[in-house]
Amino acid sequence: MTTKTSPDYEVVVIGAGVTGIYQTYLIDKIGLTVLGIDAAPDVGGTWFWNRYPGCRLDTESYAYGYFALKGIMPDWSWSERFAGQPEMLRYVNEAADKMGVRKHYQFKTKVISTVFNEDEELWVVTLDDGKSLSCRFLISATGPLSASNMPYFKGLKDFKGKAFHSSDWPTDEKGLAKNTDFSGKRVGVIGTGATGVQIIPIVAETAKDLFVFQRSPNWCTPLGNTPLSKDDMELIRTRFPTILEYVKTTPTAFPYHRDKRKASEVTAEERTKIFEDLYNESGYGIWLSSFRDLLLSRESNQFLANFVAKKIRERVKDPIVAEKLIPVDHPFGAKRVPMETNYYESYNQDNVHLVDIKSIPIKEFTETGVTIGEDHYDLDVIIFATGFDGVTGSLDRIDIRGHDGLRLVEAWEDGPSTYLGLQARGFPNFFALVGPHNGSAFCNVGVCGALQAEWVTRMIEYLKDRDLTYAQPLQSAEDEWTKAVYADFERTLMAETNAWWVKVTEKPDGTIVRRTLVYVGGGPEYRKRCEEVAYNDYEGFELH
Numbered sequence: 211m212t213t214k215t216s217p218d219y220e221v222v223v224i225g226a227g228v229t230g231i232y233q234t235y236l237i238d239k240i241g242l243t244v245l246g247i248d249a250a251p252d253v254g255g256t257w258f259w260n261r262y263p264g265c266r267l268d269t270e271s272y273a274y275g276y277f278a279l280k281g282i283m284p285d286w287s288w289s290e291r292f293a294g295q296p297e298m299l300r301y302v303n304e305a306a307d308k309m310g311v312r313k314h315y316q317f318k319t320k321v322i323s324t325v326f327n328e329d330e331e332l333w334v335v336t337l338d339d340g341k342s343l344s345c346r347f348l349i350s351a352t353g354p355l356s357a358s359n360m361p362y363f364k365g366l367k368d369f370k371g372k373a374f375h376s377s378d379w380p381t382d383e384k385g386l387a388k389n390t391d392f393s394g395k396r397v398g399v400i401g402t403g404a405t406g407v408q409i410i411p412i413v414a415e416t417a418k419d420l421f422v423f424q425r426s427p428n429w430c431t432p433l434g435n436t437p438l439s440k441d442d443m444e445l446i447r448t449r450f451p452t453i454l455e456y457v458k459t460t461p462t463a464f465p466y467h468r469d470k471r472k473a474s475e476v477t478a479e480e481r482t483k484i485f486e487d488l489y490n491e492s493g494y495g496i497w498l499s500s501f502r503d504l505l506l507s508r509e510s511n512q513f514l515a516n517f518v519a520k521k522i523r524e525r526v527k528d529p530i531v532a533e534k535l536i537p538v539d540h541p542f543g544a545k546r547v548p549m550e551t552n553y554y555e556s557y558n559q560d561n562v563h564l565v566d567i568k569s570i571p572i573k574e575f576t577e578t579g580v581t582i583g584e585d586h587y588d589l590d591v592i593i594f595a596t597g598f599d600g601v602t603g604s605l606d607r608i609d610i611r612g613h614d615g616l617r618l619v620e621a622w623e624d625g626p627s628t629y630l631g632l633q634a635r636g637f638p639n640f641f642a643l644v645g646p647h648n649g650s651a652f653c654n655v656g657v658c659g660a661l662q663a664e665w666v667t668r669m670i671e672y673l674k675d676r677d678l679t680y681a682q683p684l685q686s687a688e689d690e691w692t693k694a695v696y697a698d699f700e701r702t703l704m705a706e707t708n709a710w711w712v713k714v715t716e717k718p719d720g721t722i723v724r725r726t727l728v729y730v731g732g733g734p735e736y737r738k739r740c741e742e743v744a745y746n747d748y749e750g751f752e753l754h
């Protein structure tokens with residue numbers, strides 16, 4: 211029987227995004243006290259912050275989100291195959307209404323620190339309003355892409371025009387992206403990842419001049435977005451149960467399984483036909499349903515890379531520009547493939563200029579623009595689509611201290627060490643949803659995050675039913691899991707690429723340590739392992 215002090219809340223959930231609000235809802239449903247905390251004034255997470263024009267899902271709308279929650283969103287209708295940000299935010303808001311979770315949230319609040327109290331076996335959470343509160347279980351749902359990467363540039367503070375990160379786009383009183391008409395303006399975009407690739411064609415439509423400052427090109431393929439009619443939606447609705455069961459069987463919870471063959475097992479003509487069909491289909495099929503050895507065999511990868519490079523050369527009229535847009539530093543799909551709409555065609559417009567900042571980097575910003583080498587570019591607006599400090603970035607920004615004052619940021623200095631990507635030894639009762647080394651960050655988060663929240667809820671219920679106040683991984687279980695995660699990743703072509711899911715650290719002696727932040731074993735394998743652990747009374751965890 212526990213004699214521990216009762217905490218203020220049984221559970222604190224950090225984050226009011228797609229996964230966080232569902233976690234809060236589930237904890238409330240099992241009858242435990244729960245407080246949700248979010249820096250934003252309302253729910254939405256990534257869909258709240260990222261309001262840049264062109265922002266939209268790259269997952270089929272109907273394969274994302276709460277469709278598994280029978281009774282919560284059965285009457286929701288999507289208007290497009292890949293929903294745009296305003297629709298996504300409406301969707302998360304309606305989900306929050308249906309779940310009735312807002313009353314559990316404290317918004318406009320940041321968590322500054324969380325410290326584990328060893329005697330009472332609870333977490334003391336300190337907020338930016340100066341208040342502290344305690345909870346038995348702490349769950350982070352801070353999102354894999356929520357800590358913006360805003361690089362330091364000399365002179366940027368002197369720039370007299372407008373400059374902002376894509377996740378901090380100026381909005382109007384309705385919360386919609388403002389300044390989307392760039393008529394007469396000279397605009398610079400820095401960054402050509404998925405965000406830049408969505409922004410660039412839209413800005414190109416109106417800007418007087420658009421300068422794309424590119425450090426490295428990405429392999430981009432067509433999104434193929436289409437409206438969904440009422441009839442389409444009715445049909446989709448009848449299929450929701452089947453769609454859900456299907457996406458749960460695929461590695462990434464996107465509605466795609468890989469071709470069971472290796473690329474070398476078919477003729478060159480067949481390969482081209484397969485690639486052509488996938489390129490013309492909408493969505494991630496080309497990345498996620500082409501040959502099974504795409505990310506394991508250099509030869510297989512090169513077949514697809516050559517195909518996509520040819521497409522870029524066909525679509526971009528100026529051959530010099532086309533070559534600059536073809537990646538040479540990473541295999542196809544070793545970074546997340548940006549899904550584009552008229553991206554390559556933008557470079558055929560006279561007002562769009564591609565500037566290579568790899569060979570000649572940015573020297574400095576000035577009051578009127580940016581200097582690159584000897585050239586100065588006059589600009590009115592600068593958009594930083596420079597990405598995020600992926601997966602662990604949002605946790606690193608909270609001072610999380612476990613046993614003996616151990617800081618999480620230090621424990622994970624050379625890369626995360628976890629059990630099931632959910633807990634780390636030394637940080638009892640702390641669960642990271644869609645965090646490092648679990649089957650959710652490299653996944654359709656709308657589905658995988660929800661499944662993970664359900665698993666964590668069951669574990670907390672198990673602990674409560676047995677009056678247990680403490681759960682942390684055994685060192686052996688954590689070591690085994692972490693070793694396997696790193697080894698699986700090393701076997702893929704992704705291991706050689708600095709995507710946002712790779713942590714790169716330079717040691718004092720100059721050694722570079724590169725560690726994956728994601729688990730690449732696939733959702734079904736991940737959940738199988740989690741269910742085995744649960745069935746075996748949370749095997750691998752130290753509980754009391």
Ligand code: N01
Pocket residue numbers: 266267268269355359361400401402403404405406408425426546549567595596597598710
């Ligand atoms: O970020 P990124 P993102 N100087 O890291 C460049 C998801 N997402 O926001 O490659 C100059 O991919 C950097 O250059 P380099 C999706 O999972 C989804 O675009 O490092 N340039 C790169 O070009 C995606 O993968 C959707 O050489 C600098 C860019 O900035 C993830 O978010 C839409 C720089 C960053 O690209 C991240 O995408 C959007 C510097 N100092 C995003 N620092 C959907 O469709 C960075 N860069 C749902």
